[in-house]
Amino acid sequence: MVAKISIGKSIRGMLHYNENKVDSGEATLIMSSGFAGDIEGMNFNNKLKRFDHLISLRPGVKTNALHISLNFHSTEQLSDEILQQIANSYMEKIGFGDQPFLVYRHDDAAHMHMHIVTTNITREGRRIDLHNIGQKLSEPARKIIEGDFNLIKAESKLFKQEAGIKRADAEKAKYGRLPTKAAINNVIIPVVRNYNFQSLTEMNAILRCFNVTALTGAENTPMFQNKGLMYSLLDEKGLPVGVPIKASSFYTKPTLKNLEKKFESDRKKRLPFKADIKKRIDLLLSIKKGMTRLRFESEMKKQGIDVLIRQNQQGFIFGTTFIDHINKVVFNGSDLGKGYSAKVLTESFNTPNKLPQEKDLVLQTPKSKQLQSEPVVASYLKAPEPLNFLTPLLTSTRQDLEIGVAKKRKRRKKRGQSADQELTL
Secondary structure (H helix, E strand, O other), X not given: OXXXXXXXXXXXXXXXXXXXXXXXXXXXXXXXXXXXXXXXXXXXXXXXXXXXXXXXXXXXXXXXXXXXXXXXXXXXXXXXXXXXXXXXXXXXXXXXXXXXXXXXXXXXXXXXXXEEEEEOEOOOOOEOOOOOHHHHHHHHHHHHHHHHOOOOOOOOOOOOOOOOOOOOOHHHHXXXXXXXXXXXXXXXXXXXXXXXXXOHHHHHHHHHOOOEEEEEEOOOOHHHHOOOOEEEEEOOOOOEEEEEEEHHHOXXXXXXXXXXXXXXXXXXXXXXXXHHHHHHHHHHHHXXXXXXXXXXXXXXXXXXXXXXXXXXXXXXXXXXXXXXXXXXXXXXXXXXXXXXXXXXXXXXXXXXXXXXXXXXXXXXXXXXXXXXEOOOOOOOOOOOOOOOOXXXXXXXXXXXXXXXXXXXXXXXXXXXXXXXXXXXX
């Protein structure tokens, strides 16, 4: 079992995320503790009011919300009763047994997991200390629960890390089976909350893994100048589809202004994971013989790393991006070092990759007068071979001359034919 604790300032956002999952059929509320009355008869505002009452007892405490996820191995299928027992045991062991909390079983990923929402403000108005709660309390609790319930241990080689976020389904949203806003929100919240990135381009690299993208206005539009931001679903070709939704309309307010604050703080947070991702890349390149680009991307994906090759519309490769879904960090190849750039990596592969058919290519988002997306990453294009710049010019000129001569001959023949016909008449 893997336990993850997110500490924040918005109990509303955490609650809204889980309730959205319930509304879209991707989660179920399986337990409530510390709530008077029938929880099934309570709406969103009723649940929020219970937490807000406690938070109001200590208005000076800004960090007052916890969002906990307990993740199990993909082969473990646990009943709701067992999940309830695990949740109750875990909350008792980390000192939150007397706090009101809600437990949701999520069915939006390959592995079973549940989310717990609570606050650290007690009914006496006391603040529960959250400093280093993961290492001090959560880890010991997790290990005890693994033994008590005979769960696969997080340290076990059998335990496979998953990205944990389900790809948004544009088709379901298109036909009304899943609201577009809810589908986008279900991706944005966990990405912003759990991943560390330092730019909108890096954030988009993550979002695209789950069929969502952030759109900015073209440079000459008020939207771009005012740092506006909109979110859209992506179709099977990686192109925006449907009506984009303003960032300010989401509860968590993932606007560019707010994201820029995150970019700054995440620069330092991701540094401890730099050595680990370099080690995994180096190990793969050293033990795999006959490595090709496609095989490299496939093997990296097995290790929880998506490798995205960035290139322009002409197919020129200009960078790489590594998305580590295990450590939840993003690094450009240039950030890792010269040896991890697109040029060096592709040159290290033993055999060139076969060019894909046109239908297999991921095309770049067409420019729009209103909206502009980050360039779509195409991972399977080969860089163009260098050409003599005179060759196309000479070829074009020679062909034009040959066509011109042919046309003149044709016209002369027609004039001759016309004259003969007039004489005959």
